[in-house]
Amino acid sequence: MSALPRRIIKETQRLMQEPVPGISAVPDESNARYFHVIVTGPEDSPFEGGLFKLELFLPEDYPMSAPKVRFITKIYHPNIDRLGRICLDILKDKWSPALQIRTVLLSIQALLSAPNPDDPLANDVAELWKVNEVEAIRNAKEWTRKYAMEN
Amino acid sequence: MGNCLKGSSTDDLSPLRNAETTSETTTSEQPWIPYREVNPGGPIFYPSPGISCSVNQLSEEDQVKIAKKLGFIQHLPTGTYDGCKKNRECVICMIEFIVGDPVRYLPCLHIYHKKCIDAWLMRSFTCPSCMEPVDAALLTSYETK
Numbered sequence: 001m002s003a004l005p006r007r008i009i010k011e012t013q014r015l016m017q018e019p020v021p022g023i024s025a026v027p028d029e030s031n032a033r034y035f036h037v038i039v040t041g042p043e044d045s046p047f048e049g050g051l052f053k054l055e056l057f058l059p060e061d062y063p064m065s066a067p068k069v070r071f072i073t074k075i076y077h078p079n080i081d082r083l084g085r086i087c088l089d090i091l092k093d094k095w096s097p098a099l100q101i102r103t104v105l106l107s108i109q110a111l112l113s114a115p116n117p118d119d120p121l122a123n124d125v126a127e128l129w130k131v132n133e134v135e136a137i138r139n140a141k142e143w144t145r146k147y148a149m150e151n
Numbered sequence: 152m153g154n155c156l157k158g159s160s161t162d163d164l165s166p167l168r169n170a171e172t173t174s175e176t177t178t179s180e181q182p183w184i185p186y187r188e189v190n191p192g193g194p195i196f197y198p199s200p201g202i203s204c205s206v207n208q209l210s211e212e213d214q215v216k217i218a219k220k221l222g223f224i225q226h227l228p229t230g231t232y233d234g235c236k237k238n239r240e241c242v243i244c245m246i247e248f249i250v251g252d253p254v255r256y257l258p259c260l261h262i263y264h265k266k267c268i269d270a271w272l273m274r275s276f277t278c279p280s281c282m283e284p285v286d287a288a289l290l291t292s293y294e295t296k
Contacts, residue, residue, distance in 0.1 A: 003242075005246050005247055006244065006245065007243075007245040007246075010245045011245070061203075063243060064270060064271060064274060094282075096277070096279040096280075096282060097242070097243045097267075097271055097279045097282045098242045098243070098279035
């Protein structure tokens with residue numbers, strides 16, 4: 001394996017020294033580019049009380065390309081599909097090397113507080129979110145209880 | 152936001168699934184990345200975002216595009232870091248500037264290590280910090296035929 005860029009070492013150190021409230025990101029023991037992430041569901045969202053596992057991978061040309069991030073815990077959200085892939089502009093065409101692991105995870109947490117059914121990735125979820133928000137939120141709470149609250 | 156459905160191929164997941172193996176398989180053909188100290192292999196170019204290839208895989212059209220980008224980047228002013236307290240760290244490599252480091256100034260007055268920002272500008276003509284287009288007027292003169 002090639003030497004780890006200084007930037008990745010620095011970001012990892014800073015994540016450990018000044019963790020982001022409600023977010024934990026720990027590098028894998030055997031691969032320093034692969035992070036085990038846990039995001040807590042934001043207050044006043046249907047995901048409140050849930051602990052959501054994600055995986056984050058820094059590609060070879062990071063920070064010139066965005067980290068690859070995916071939810072592992074099932075989540076009922078219009079911008080996250082059943083495979084856990086996330087529709088978030090900064091992970092695609094709005095990526096900038098000034099962004100960091102920290103800012104990416106904060107943006108994902110913010111996406112949980114502000115679902116955007118007009119820019120869907122999970123079509124059925126987005127449709128319900130638009131036509132019957134009450135039921136959609138009920139589903140999201142149920143999925144949170146079922147999949148994100150195991151002990 | 153947007154374009155998520157179009158781009159939602161399974162490709163997105165493969166880097167994660169292969170996270171453990173990719174780092175080993177790619178060591179023999181590492182791209183040229185200036186912010187990294189190790190620099191083996193030949194240069195890699197990025198004709199479009201997300202597409203990388205070595206120089207002999209480039210079409211003539213892509214070669215022209217890259218030449219134009221390089222020409223454009225050369226028009227942006229450079230200098231050496233003067234110890235200005237406002238900019239302490241290059242946000243791309245996250246390494247502190249040292250007096251005398253070659254830097255490049257963008258029109259929005261953000262500064263970066265020359266080699267760091269040049270690698271980004273080959274991919275996108277936006278300032279990483281403020282996302283301002285680097286110079287729309289200059290850009291047009293280089294982009295149009």
